[in-house]
Amino acid sequence: MQKRRSVAAIITGLLLTCSNATGAMPPVSKPRARDLGVPFRGTPGPENAITDVAGVEVGHVTLISGAGKLVVGRGPVRTGVTALLPRGKESADQVFAGWYSLNGNGEMTGTTWVDESGFLEGPIMITNTHSVGVVRDAVIAWRVKHGRPEGSGYWWSLPLVAETWDGFLNDVNGFHIKPEHVFEAIDGARAGPVREGNFGGGTGMICYEFKGGIGTASRRLPAQLYHYTVGVLVQCNCGRRSQLQIAGVPVGIEIPDHPAYGDTGSIIIAVATDAPLLPHQLKRIARRASLGLARTGSVSGNGSGDMFVAFSTANPRAALPSGISHLEMLSNDDMNPLFEATVEATEEAIVNALVAAETMTGADDHKAIALPHDRLRAVLKKYNRLSR
């Protein structure tokens, strides 16, 4: 762990970024929540990641530099940006989407057009609270630069950018995210494994007063539900220690040590599926992310920006410039397995974020400790919930 950090420091000393390649490939040896014996229901996809939904790509840019006393504009820097591309970066085809705000102490731009049109037109970007603006305009600039999908200036003019606050560890008022980081996150997005923990937008995040960040998980439905996949990605920055439950076990009460700070943070949750759901059905899916979050103990505190977005990669070419498109829609009565998958994958993605995140020291030497894996196992065992 120590070694990786110093390597990261070297990289960030040079470029201030982790490459997107490293953003996409987790080290083989790093355990995830299931590996530690946390019991979950349901069957995950091959990567147990949002990228199990075909076409979805994720890219991180991670900025880590400096240490010690905070000087606004100089650091320390512990932040980043994550790009989630519903159909990959080569496609400009829109996806049906829906969103939901459980507690709106946060920003998610672009949502009124999602509500109105039913479509998400570009990537989902996640960053820190004070960089939403630069990321938003840079998404437009990326599109202008690539001259697509057409020259009207219309599409992608209302980007979806979400945030959680990393000012405990990061010089958030220093505005360290720049347009080039946004371009890099989009250009570097990949299918396959997704880096979890201190990467991308999740770099400086705190979750239940442990180190938090990015987490992901997925569920694959059985044949009678067409093998649909549901994938979840979270940027987890919420909750107080005493609230934390894992697999129903009061882990936060059992491991009260070194709480990071006393606010209630935020969480952004993105849900992807290949099931053919219409916009109003995707809003239902987004709302279920609340229930997965609740299982980890959060009460969605006043200071928390708990905002969720769901999209479906089914129905390609639904968004036509004119005329009639032909669609498929799954019956409402068949949605229960998708609801369960969403709740389960959300819960697991949050725990994965906690398991993957590593202890970090940042601004003013503030420190957020990682959830200790051995103690987690001991607590699960105490409550007879260790699965392996």
Next chain:
Amino acid sequence: MQKRRSVAAIITGLLLTCSNATGAMPPVSKPRARDLGVPFRGTPGPENAITDVAGVEVGHVTLISGAGKLVVGRGPVRTGVTALLPRGKESADQVFAGWYSLNGNGEMTGTTWVDESGFLEGPIMITNTHSVGVVRDAVIAWRVKHGRPEGSGYWWSLPLVAETWDGFLNDVNGFHIKPEHVFEAIDGARAGPVREGNFGGGTGMICYEFKGGIGTASRRLPAQLYHYTVGVLVQCNCGRRSQLQIAGVPVGIEIPDHPAYGDTGSIIIAVATDAPLLPHQLKRIARRASLGLARTGSVSGNGSGDMFVAFSTANPRAALPSGISHLEMLSNDDMNPLFEATVEATEEAIVNALVAAETMTGADDHKAIALPHDRLRAVLKKYNRLSR
């Protein structure tokens, strides 16, 4: 006019209802707003009525009896119920729908399921404020009686019933609407011409302090928009006299005589179309009804229950008990003509209600005068807006 009233009194003395046949057929001679020279934009369908949307049926039951002093439970009765069947009474196939509340001082049951499912499962019923409950349960009873669409008790368990308040003319606390009136309104629903003014749910209504009630209008789109039809039906009970505008002309200020009463009433607006719109697009249509209402001068007062519902008869068999249905969706970019049609037909339906309604005397000898046709023409002429 006097004569018809006395006939109505005889009929209601016997049965307390107008037959649905009469509910469906307006007398040939009765002029509508266009006939009086009110200018409107757009091209109406053959009936200039919501029934121009194929499949839509309307049925009224009208209760008129008694006169003089109000005795709660004994009358005078000036009320009714209107049934609007999206696919006619023989079909149990659901329609996509969306709704909107401009000012929620009213009741429209069943809307949370419309929002959640995207479907409207049964008829739209409109009645007086204090009879919403009996009508709602009776819609379920009607379905139970007919044993359809299947025996589960599930469908049509959440009927959509809306209301406006007729207590100025009617013994609203007497609860005169009974389940059999509901059955009769549904069973008697018909395609073709729709009776306007003092019929059905509109019987005792006041509109801009003139006599109000039911009004309808439609628009037919040109070939490049597939000849789609938009039809509107209103139960108009809103507005103060001084606010009334017709074709942009301040008619209410010009005809200040005999205002009925000083509250701001309510209006229910139903919009039907055969354009293939999804639920979130129908919510957009419903919201446009506000703009048509605004053109007649209303500011949607605090006391007004201004609630609108829109549905599409396209996409038959969209609601499957399980599996995947195949749908069509009109491009968002093609919706503007539908928005215009909705605004225009809403405006015209309200004016049609005013033109059709006849002077009525009701509870405690309260009186609401009809909009005088000759004076309307004179005012339009004064402002150079008379079309014929």
Next chain:
Amino acid sequence: MQKRRSVAAIITGLLLTCSNATGAMPPVSKPRARDLGVPFRGTPGPENAITDVAGVEVGHVTLISGAGKLVVGRGPVRTGVTALLPRGKESADQVFAGWYSLNGNGEMTGTTWVDESGFLEGPIMITNTHSVGVVRDAVIAWRVKHGRPEGSGYWWSLPLVAETWDGFLNDVNGFHIKPEHVFEAIDGARAGPVREGNFGGGTGMICYEFKGGIGTASRRLPAQLYHYTVGVLVQCNCGRRSQLQIAGVPVGIEIPDHPAYGDTGSIIIAVATDAPLLPHQLKRIARRASLGLARTGSVSGNGSGDMFVAFSTANPRAALPSGISHLEMLSNDDMNPLFEATVEATEEAIVNALVAAETMTGADDHKAIALPHDRLRAVLKKYNRLSR
């Protein structure tokens, strides 16, 4: 019908558990969830009931008659109606309120006016799905009968009535709830202990495929939060057995026996507080009920009408007919303890409903078994979660 009505009257006189006295007083010996050793956080009020919020009254009317084969209109009857009066039946003073629909497959009338005005004007009524209408109109009739608060016919014209479906045990298509039952539930409402389980609207309900029904709980906040109380009442009819979690323990998987039926039901949750919250803050409270429900395992299935309402008894005389009222508002930043209290009390109220409900046999000899107390304790013990 006349005959059936008189038979019903006789049955009511002989057999029905209708008395409000019994509705209000639970037997001393009946254990609640805490008594069985289920661990909960937080400190309940003296009754651990919604009536711990001063002024709140609850009344049940319970209809139980007949047995064996279902004959529509004749029974068996296993239903009822529950009245929840925010300021008691003697007051016509309105309360600030907010509501939320987690999954809108249900009915809660009156909510558009709650949204629009910020006020709840009368009682909260809970009954079965097919009796919402009769209960709604009867609430108006009750008010007309009592001639208050004034003669305008305006207030209480938009009653709030919610429902869950009891057709597994009850002749729901028989429409057995009559206006007199509604009057009785309101007139009989009382402060103090609240009957849980098979009472009032909860009579025929199923919860996680055990017998469900009414449950309640409360939380009292510490002095630095002014000793505010949060009380919750649920009519619980939701969830599948395998989903049930109690105190984080997978109770449903451990006790799979005799599941009642495979649908996903509904739950109505009412939250009361004496904290001075504005309407938009109460909507936040209502939304937290989702998180308490989630802790018991529900994913809020497609068939579930999961609708929640929250009100505050603070700010008496906020609703003036004109002019300016003087209010108090708790800081948003102080709401977290109220959020926690809501989540905790919701969770406990649901478990209380399960613990209190008793095995019932109803229509067509359908049977719903009570959650076996001894096995619940054994399961909690297995997972080291038994508190006593």
Next chain:
Amino acid sequence: MQKRRSVAAIITGLLLTCSNATGAMPPVSKPRARDLGVPFRGTPGPENAITDVAGVEVGHVTLISGAGKLVVGRGPVRTGVTALLPRGKESADQVFAGWYSLNGNGEMTGTTWVDESGFLEGPIMITNTHSVGVVRDAVIAWRVKHGRPEGSGYWWSLPLVAETWDGFLNDVNGFHIKPEHVFEAIDGARAGPVREGNFGGGTGMICYEFKGGIGTASRRLPAQLYHYTVGVLVQCNCGRRSQLQIAGVPVGIEIPDHPAYGDTGSIIIAVATDAPLLPHQLKRIARRASLGLARTGSVSGNGSGDMFVAFSTANPRAALPSGISHLEMLSNDDMNPLFEATVEATEEAIVNALVAAETMTGADDHKAIALPHDRLRAVLKKYNRLSR
């Protein structure tokens, strides 16, 4: 980029109409809609501007440079940013607010927190579509720079920034708005007269295919409504020519010449009042802006971002960091005059924008002509609607 930036700085120094002083003071001679004889109802405040609401300040920064062929990043530039400060720039006290999206094809950041908290924490900024991000982050930077209201980094982290699209006249993809323009707009905000037409965010806007931009108006209520003021400011960029109605007269049909371009644009409407309204009441006010817009003919086209925000300057110190604040609330039943004032002032502000805007030639020599004052008067006269 470095070069371009310095060129921009030079241009700004030489040519740009940036001074806030000019932003605040309209030339004496410029007529407004009333001066031309357009009839409106109601009594305006002394400036007939949003600044008639005490405390409200407005600042514009206007960027106009270059001509001829569009080169992305080089111009021509026809854009700007407008700052609307509810309590002036010296106060960090929050205001109650509510918002509404009539057609969400636009961006208004910060709205989820307005919905959730009931408060608007900082200024309302209006700019072009592709500069929302830079403006948003710059609002945070302005606050950081001024070190207030306290050091937590929390307040003003979720700025409200809205936009309409000026790409017909402006190099919108050139991202010409810089943080310093935002600082200047805020720092230069003033009470008193407000520049209308081609200023601030309104610089490059098109309205009903005439030149559009900023417009404002106000209404003062009579003594029995406590002399409350309602002020409206619009950034008007919406509508097609044929739709335009002024005072109910079909002006757009009468003056069809030189339509600017065929899309349906957007409109941002801000409503200020000193009436003591709670957040849910302000949402009602925001919704009424739709009705004022409708009176000018718009049907709120698919491409239009029609988003409205309302705030109240009453209830100072409502937002406490903890504890209980003491508030006033106007009765719902007294809101009708405020609804009328909102509708009327919105209508007048839009017409004022049209009257004040001047013919502009911009990118690729695109041209938008001003509404010709003489022809407007002639059309009003034709329809007997000229007031002077």
